[in-house]
Amino acid sequence: MSLPARFLRRALQLALSATVALVVLAPLPTQAVPTDLRTHAQVLARTENGWVRGDATDEGRQFLGMAYAQAPSGDLRWKAPRPVKNWHGVKDATHYRNYCAQNAWYHPDYKEQHTTEDCLDVNVYTPSAATNVTRLPVMVFIHGGANIGGAGRDIVPDTFARRTNTVVVTLNYRLGALGFLTLPGTTGNFALLDQQAALRWVGANIGHFGGDHTKVTIAGESAGGGAVCAQLASPASHRLYRGAIIQSGAYFDCQGKTRETAVIDGLAFAAKLGCTKPATAADCLRAKPVKELLDAQSGGPETWNYTIGGRELPLQPADAFTTGRASRVPVINGANSNEGLVFAYDIFDRVGNPLTADAYPQALTSTFGEHTGTKALDHYALSSYERPVYAYAAAFGDQLFACPALRSNPRLAKRGPVYTYEFADRTSPPPTGIPAGTDFDFGATHATELAYLFKPFGHTPDFNAEQRTLAAQMTAYWGSFIHGSAPHAAGQQAMPEQGTRPGEVLQLRTASAGGNTSTTTLREVHHCDLWDAATSS
Incomplete structure (x- = not known):
């Protein structure tokens, strides 16, 4: 009007x-x-x-x-x-x-096909x-x-x-x-x-x-x-x-x-x-x-x-990054610690077909190939996980998200400053669109960090006090970067820059889980030697 x-x-x-x-x-x-x-x-x-x-x-x-x-x-x-x-x-x-x-x-917001151009x-x-x-x-x-x-x-x-x-x-x-x-x-x-x-x-x-x-x-x-x-x-x-x-x-x-x-x-x-x-x-x-x-x-x-x-x-x-033919602007790059959980839920539990221990080896080889999937059995032993689906999720997330992010950091650093994080709040609310009542542990899975910065699908997250504090800290990191400085939050460790602190990553966690701390062990935690070798073969 x-x-x-x-x-x-x-x-x-x-x-x-x-x-x-x-x-x-x-x-x-x-x-x-x-x-x-x-x-x-x-x-x-x-x-x-x-x-x-x-x-x-x-x-x-x-x-x-x-x-x-x-x-x-x-x-x-x-x-x-x-x-x-x-x-x-x-x-x-x-x-x-x-x-x-x-x-x-x-997802509830996407139950219909949309045909508008x-x-x-x-x-x-x-x-x-x-x-x-x-x-x-x-x-x-x-x-x-x-x-x-x-x-x-x-x-x-x-x-x-x-x-x-x-x-x-x-x-x-x-x-x-x-x-x-x-x-x-x-x-x-x-x-x-x-x-x-x-x-x-x-x-x-x-x-x-x-x-x-x-x-x-x-x-x-x-x-x-x-x-x-x-x-x-x-x-x-x-x-x-x-x-x-x-x-x-x-x-x-x-x-x-x-x-x-x-x-x-x-x-x-x-x-x-x-x-x-x-x-x-x-x-x-x-x-x-x-x-x-x-x-x-x-x-x-x-x-x-x-x-x-x-x-x-x-x-x-990746070639543009390493040859200096990409934009030389500062970059924040990161991933979540348990990216694969929501994907594993969708593949198995959401459709009523929970992954069993007997089916676990086949699931790995079907997803990653015979050679890499067999090796993954040693790196992601079922004895280390509460459910077979969580072991599969760890392998899936490490291969698809965690290790590529870590591999990208030194490449990005060749063309300009790159600051690195891993979102690791294991208490995160599940992603939007998950049915109520599931006992699946989503942890810091794919997209859960969005709720700590924004309102996914317009919903204000139901955080406890520690999660609200972490959300405020993450907002400060992101906001300070947008304002043109190195990402920082009051009273917190600075987000590492790969040119001066190569291989170091800031893990974002609630205070009771150790708070925001830098680490240099994520390649080992996510078994990146396995996934790097699979990528180069």
Whole structure:
């Protein structure tokens, strides 16, 4: 709903006046707000394309569902994102808009298939003190979801923004085939290009929301952390940020697909939908409804990942790191101590098929191959674990997350400062979406650290006093880094920097579990010699 013309004219006059160069992010004067808007404490901001109306909350201000690119549908499907067109009046930015197209999964927020391509939006959260004249540091957070699911709304960082005095941006990007399909004549890196378009939107607009476009930190968890790896290696994004945070994102050593492999996989996917001619496969698929694309994805063998070898990603990220051809900005890199537990739960217990001791050896060899799986039996003996599934989870998490993160640290250190952590609170609440009543011990599994920084899926975690203290400390570490310093928290050990303290990692734990302490033993704890050898063989 647009504001009355007389008020819009007055707002524009204020915007051009000598005392207020840009619209101030503050509640609109009560007498100027139509009656039906007063209860929402609306606020206005100007973007380069037009005005938006957000909300004031107890934590600050938020502007939701703002498009940073046109809908990539029709002829724009599998093309680089196009800029948004200007609009007249004031657009509503008080609600999230669409999820990017994706299939359903078991989380309560994702029980339905979403088929909308008009989804390239950003959400901006600011503390109350932010105005058009403040220049607060900015964090742009990229959501996870295995490159096939998720949305910017999956975390709500309003409390984080207030506590750290920063502006936080979350975003949507194309997923699955729509974001990663590589065919002859296409780049394949549409998700990467979307993220860069969102960063350019931040550069052009964030000053109107109280942020400083020269003080942007990119961050992400899981697939979002993998996106940060890719952005560090992508020449096109190097001037768009000054720092980066990788949370559980170095899996597979940040590796993407070679273009040759990506095209082979892309043509195989196209053939499933009857588009069998390489030269016309992209145009053939553009004519398909989104639902057909998603149905073809469901249960398929494809893995969706960034494509290496073009101008967007000329090198594998690990090679870009070690050769100094990646962005040289400071980085925080880390993982969680028990990453594999939630994956093991999904594979076995969630589907009613608990892993038995007799089935354990086969589970290892099926997952890791005969040679490595047999060796893993010695490293992850059942006698060391309460349940076979916990032993399997330890191997799974070490191989996929812990050891790749540790291997990435010295590589990242070749191109700039890298600070390292391991989230290790064994008392963490289980991830969102876990059925009530399970006796499964999730510990510090994948994604549990998010609750100590943000509100996953909008839910405020039910922490005890020690967990609240740890959350405040982690917020301080992350916030100080976003403000441009080495990550630190009052009264706590500094997060180690690999250039001066190689191999040292800060474990983040509650006080009764030993508190935040540095360690140099994580490679041994996670059996990285085994997994490093398997990677190099």
